[in-house]
Amino acid sequence: MLARLAVLGLVGDVLVLAFAVGEGSLVVLGGGLLGLVLCVVGLWWFVAHRGFVRFLGALLAVAAPAAVLVLLTFEGLWLLALLLAVCWAATLACARAALRRSRPERPMRAVAAVRPERPLLIMNPVSGSGKVERFHLVGRAEELGARVILLDPAAPADVAALARRGVDEGADLLGVAGGDGTQALVAAVAAEHGVPFLVIPAGTRNHFAMDLGLDRADPSRALEALADGEELRVDLGDVAGRAFVNTVSFGVYADVVQHPEYRDNKTGTALNLLPELLAGDEGRRLDARVDGDALDGPQALLVSNNPYASPDVLSGAGRRPRLDGGALGVLAVKVEGAAHAADVAVWGTQSQGLSALTGRRVEVTADADEIPVAVDGEALRMATPVVCALRPGALRVLVPRDRPGTVAPAPPMDWRRLLRLAFGRPARTEGVPRPPGPDTPSA
Template identity: 55%
Template sequence: MSRRWTARLALVTGLAALVVLVLFGGLASLLLMAVGWAGLVLTAAGVWWMLTHTGWIRVLAGMLVVLAPLAVLLLYSAAGLLWVVLASLALWALAVAAGSAALAEDGPGMPERSAERIEKPFLIMNPRSGGGKVEKFGLAARARELGAEVVVLDPERPQDVAELARRAVADGADLLGVAGGDGTQALVAAVAVEHDIPFMVISAGTRNHFAMDLGLDRQDPSRCLEALTDAVELRVDLGYVHEGEPGEGNTKNDGNTGNTGNTGRVFVNSASFGVYAEVVQSPAYRDDKAGTILEMLPALLTHAAGSRLTVQADELALDGPQAVLVSNNPYQKGDSAGLGRRERLDSGALGILGVEVSSAAEAAGLLLHGRQGRGLTAATAREVVVDADAPSIPVGVDGEALVLSTPVRCRIAPGALRVRVPRHRPGVPRAAAPMDWRRVRKLALTMGRAATGRGAA
């Protein structure tokens, strides 16, 4: 369907959502809308109180989270208008989805270059990643058939994957690749950058954020192996996280963490600070994730525990955010959560998301308004400095839990990594755009006139 007709669909279904509500709800439709908004606000407030309190207050807040939406549904049902509300919401959701799709634009995409011939590819595969995708899809055997040397990691004997990659390069490897999680991808990608050789991603992890933003097939990781035979090359950015003041000369190397002193630790996706980083550091987190989160959140969200962060990035300054995410290229603005995917990986800028919520009202606003909510800050920068009232802070780097000396500096290295990808791959979708009904209306009407010759001057 063309963008013009998609925009028209958005207008028609949006109007239909209002017509259904008013026609079948009558004057009661205004009351229904007010009740619905009130239910959302109470639910959001209940979530905030449940996360920031313990004991009987948490119990009452949990009851509010359950009872508020249930009461709204019962009121709708008692009025005989539940089907009206559900139908209107379904039509409105379709309208917003169609409008967003119509406004999405086909960007130029990341430039592709001809891939050089490779003679000795070296691949590292983690059999535990993604619930056993390496074995499920026969990745090791298939890669060997295509001429690659493959090392399948032993889950019972932890190995330094960066050192494995360096030895392979010393033995003549002219391509490094990983079938595993994003953290492992980052460690080996750093070695590929050191030696300026291509890097290959095999989407065998659980979430595969990096693979997704490269346009690779996440459902069938074996298709990524096509990069060994029919490939193009992309130049993408890398994020680096450094600990301590610049020029301190810290040259420690802690093996699997990938710290190499002043060169920093590479991240292909993100470095997270604050609540999430603090929680995953807890020894109890691995055995009881939900319980650990509920136990630690009240103190962390209210600044009764954990470090108080400050963030400086160009003109942006944040004082006391509960959570900060620094990403290798910004996430799409059209995504309500801001964490769906990145439009490209070669913009030369870090993405910054900071969460600073101090009350139930701000929590409700964040739920209702998403990225436009008062408690969420989104920006871009070439360098981000995160400091704290402590000599060291927990940092989550591509899912790996680290503790780094403050201040922690994140920077972007434009075009640092050569990534070899299959010539034919699912690809990155159109760049998402914030919903704008005026633009949707203009797109539906103006393009229609132009198509029939009426839009000419």
């Protein structure tokens, strides 16, 4: 039903554009599309150039959508545009609900966990602007029987060595309250020794915690797993022998994070460096092979521990439906000018500038012996070729039973599949067995 409503909504939008106001519909459609393209072109000029061209790009990025609004108001079509926007939003909502319902993502399998007797937690007091102190994580953890190592910001410590020493002294669980980079280092030790790992989302973004369904707004809730938790078996990424829980980035982003001023001024540093990096004057040519598929010369390459549901990961909004799928996700971006940037913005994954793949092995080569690499946001340098792989089910993660963030992400739009759902044979829901019938062998 939802699929048919989505298709009817799409047809209704088209009919309104075609017949409601005659030539005015072309103004709405053409003006909106032109405004989008000009806005993207302006943003490209802004990030890829300096001086007057950058100023012109900023002006165009702001003026283009404003001009579209003025045009619609002058032509008396603003109400029509608003109505179409609302209808289109409803159409997309029905379409995504139908796609999600037709192929529901099965949750990661959780099993009952044995309560740890000697848990060891490593906490970074400066992560996430002081979340450890703000949420009283040390006291709460100690109340639950955990031993806490509080890092000293003035004396950087080897957290992997601290974790190994803890296991040697009898720790039967390792946990981290900190960012994803620190999480990955201790997770590797936990996987190596076969002990459970506890994620406490006390960092800034906490992507790993988000995809585990943990409450990032209140990291203290993760500690509930110490008293009554369950265990997930998830995959662990590997890049040149180093573990990662989220992503490995090559190209433009990896080049930017290498600069020491990036930590204190992310936006300013990126705007200062991007013109040379995007033009190839300072960056290095990258090539990659994902199993048998070749990616030639991407400016940015992101390899993830399990694929993201959509390319929204490039804006930081993406989510991974599961972390135990046994495959790497790969997103490659290649934009060579303003027209190419507009093509990516309009067509998304259908554009030649954006490639989304999955694979079990990714090999990255370059025209240099060593390249910058960002591993879970940490700036590193690695010798080429750099190989990314996956260790399926290597990590035992202890999580609380109540995980408010366990929500299936919106699936990418697939209109052909939606049409099959609307007018073809009803698809059997995955994971739900059919009742026995004449064509179904009995158990």
